[in-house]
Amino acid sequence: MKKQYLLLPGPTPVPSQVLRGLAKPMINHRGPEFKKLLTEVSEGLKEVFSTENDVLIFPSAGTGGMEAAVVNFISPGEKVLVVSIGNFGDRFAEICRRFGAIVEKLDFPWGTAADPAVLEDRIKKDTDQEIKAVFVTHNETSTGVTNDLPQLRAALGDHPALFIVDSVSGLGAMPLETDAWKLDVVVAGSQKSFMLPPGLSFVSVSERAWERAEKCTNPRYYWDLRAAREFAQKGQTPYTPALPQLTGLVESLKMIKEEGKENVIARHRMLRDMVRSGVRALGLSLLAEDDVASTAVTAVLAPEGIAADTIRSTMREKFNVVVAGGQSKLKNKIFRIGHLGYVQELDILAALAALEMSLALCGYQVNIGQGVRAAQEVVMKELA
Numbered sequence: 001m002k003k004q005y006l007l008l009p010g011p012t013p014v015p016s017q018v019l020r021g022l023a024k025p026m027i028n029h030r031g032p033e034f035k036k037l038l039t040e041v042s043e044g045l046k047e048v049f050s051t052e053n054d055v056l057i058f059p060s061a062g063t064g065g066m067e068a069a070v071v072n073f074i075s076p077g078e079k080v081l082v083v084s085i086g087n088f089g090d091r092f093a094e095i096c097r098r099f100g101a102i103v104e105k106l107d108f109p110w111g112t113a114a115d116p117a118v119l120e121d122r123i124k125k126d127t128d129q130e131i132k133a134v135f136v137t138h139n140e141t142s143t144g145v146t147n148d149l150p151q152l153r154a155a156l157g158d159h160p161a162l163f164i165v166d167s168v169s170g171l172g173a174m175p176l177e178t179d180a181w182k183l184d185v186v187v188a189g190s191q192k193s194f195m196l197p198p199g200l201s202f203v204s205v206s207e208r209a210w211e212r213a214e215k216c217t218n219p220r221y222y223w224d225l226r227a228a229r230e231f232a233q234k235g236q237t238p239y240t241p242a243l244p245q246l247t248g249l250v251e252s253l254k255m256i257k258e259e260g261k262e263n264v265i266a267r268h269r270m271l272r273d274m275v276r277s278g279v280r281a282l283g284l285s286l287l288a289e290d291d292v293a294s295t296a297v298t299a300v301l302a303p304e305g306i307a308a309d310t311i312r313s314t315m316r317e318k319f320n321v322v323v324a325g326g327q328s329k330l331k332n333k334i335f336r337i338g339h340l341g342y343v344q345e346l347d348i349l350a351a352l353a354a355l356e357m358s359l360a361l362c363g364y365q366v367n368i369g370q371g372v373r374a375a376q377e378v379v380m381k382e383l384a
Contacts, residue, residue, distance in 0.1 A: 002320040007351050009141040009169055009297035009324055010062075011191040011198050012341030014248075018195055021251035022244045029243065035235025037246055042232065044253035045202055048171065048261065049186060051178035055204045056228040059242035062168035062189030065201030067095055068223040069164050069185045073209055074133055075217040076100030081122065081161070082135045083114045083152065087142035087327045092135045092166060099218055104131075110143050110330060111299070113292040120155035132212075133162040139170030142327045144299035144336060145288045146174060150181050162209055168192060168201075172256065173268045173296040173340040184209040190245060192296070193268070195252045195342045199245045205229075268295040270382055271339035271348055274375040278352040279337075281374035282359065282366055287334055296340040297324070301333065306362050308335045314361055319354035345379050 006013050014022075027033045038057075045055040058064055070092075074080055079102040082093040089105075096103045106122060108114050114136070123131070134156060139146050153163050164185040167176055171186070172193030178186050183206070190200035205213070205225060213225060227238040256264055272295045276286060279300050287299035302308035308325060309332050315321040324336040339348060352371045359366045 005319075005321040005347060005350055005354070007321065007323050007338045007343070007347065009192070009336060009338040009340065010189070012193070012195060012338065013343065014197060015195055015252075015255065015342045017255060018248045018251045021248040022197070024244070024247040026243055029241050030236060034241075037250065038232065038235050038237070038241075041246055041249045041253060044249075044257070048253070048256060049178045049188075049202075049204050050176065050180065051186075051204050053178060053204045053206050054210075054229055054232070055202055056225055056232060057237070057241070057246070058201045058203070058223070058228070059199060059240075059245070060201045061198055062166075062187065062191075062201050063091065063095075064223070065168070065187035065189065065203050066092060066166055068201070068203050068225060069135075069166075069187050070095045070101070071099050071216075071218045071220045071223050072213045072225045073162055073164065073185065073216055074099065074101045075215075077102065078132045079104065079130045080133045080135060081106060081131050083119060083137070083147070084108070085112065085114055085137060085143065085145055085147065086110050086140035088140055088166060088168075089135075089137045090328075092137065096135065111145060111287040112289075113145050114147050114152060116148065116151040116155040119152055120157070123156055123159050123161070126159065129160060131159070131161045133164050135164045136166070138165050138167035138176065139174065139294050139296050141169045141294075141297050141336070142330065143287055144294045144297045145292050146170065146294045147292075149176065149183065153181050153183065162212060169296050169340065172264060174294070175265060178204055190249065193264070193340045194249065195255065196245055196248050199242050200249065265295070267344075268340060270378065271295070271343060271345070272298060274345065274348045274378045275337050275339055275352070277378050278348070278371035278375035279355075282356065282371040287330075297336050297338045299326075299330070299334045299336050302335065303359075303364050306359075306364060308332050310362055311335055311355070311358055314358040315354050318358060318361065321351050321354040323351070349375055
């Protein structure tokens with residue numbers, strides 16, 4: 001049996017320490033043990049989110065958290081502005097539509113970041129303040145592009161619209177300061193840099209957003225953040241929680257704290273630079289420019305004449321290295337190398353070695369070892 005190298009933008013590898021946390025016995029979710037557990041993970045999440053706001057936990061995929069970020073703050077018939085740079089920006093827009101919002105999209109080409117000046121210009125034209133919320137993707141996993149949240153938030157000026165962020169794959173892999181950047185709602189997920197299996201979403205809510213939630217007329221039951229807040233104050237959840245994920249979360253938060261938030265972010269930055277340097281050394285092109293390149297995932301354009309999915313299947317079948325494919329309009333045109341969560345330098349070197357050999361097996365002219373060496377040089381520069 002071969003060891004598998006899972007280098008997706010989610011789910012990501014789970015450390016043994018967290019796996020042991022997942023295996024802990026069940027407890028009464030209405031008892032004192034659970035109250036202590038929920039308090040511990042809630043306080044730990046606030047540190048990662050860099051916030052004093054409430055951070056609520058749902059048993060769901062990240063998309064569940066995105067839905068909660070819509071249904072609790074937007075009433076049917078209200079106008080929202082969705083800034084989209086890829087597949088997950090489009091998803092936010094679709095969720096808003098499903099719940100009766102009047103959706104206007106600011107679309108930017110896939111592979112680029114949103115331009116704060118364009119957003120600022122649109123907001124200035126909203127003199128009647130019809131726009132009730134602006135939805136933004138922090139890190140677009142479909143393209144490997146990161147948006148500049150502080151500049152986009154600043155583009156709103158004193159406009160009263162809520163600023164709602166999907167940071168499902170961004171939080172923990174790159175800087176995010178919820179309070180300092182005045183982010184009203186931020187959504188994250190367990191299966192990314194939190195190093196957990198899929199199954200938890202996290203939603204931070206500002207006081208300004210809570211005021212909006214009280215006035216919101218959209219029907220909600222399971223996703224009602226008000227109920228979640230009320231029960232959290234008693235050390236409980238409204239419905240049965242995902243106990244194994246929560247006991248695992250205790251361990252992942254300990255690991256993040258021990259490494260240090262800044263060190264975690266620096267590690268992700270180095271892994272990104274390793275991948276980008278290694279891929280470039282092989283003569284391949286990257287979808288995102290350096291100044292907007294994600295520290296969570298890198299999108300690589302397949303060389304002419306070779307399908308991206310052929311490269312992926314060769315890496316998987318010959319070397320047990322699993323990378324992601326392209327989505328929607330980028331399907332079979334790119335492959336995506338995830339480098340977030342429980343990933344270290346040697347994992348990236350192994351993936352690049354597998355990529356080199358896979359490219360050669362697919363008929364691409366490559367100097368074996370060239371990409372690995374370029375990545376090694378990034379590491380050695382960091383260690384110097």
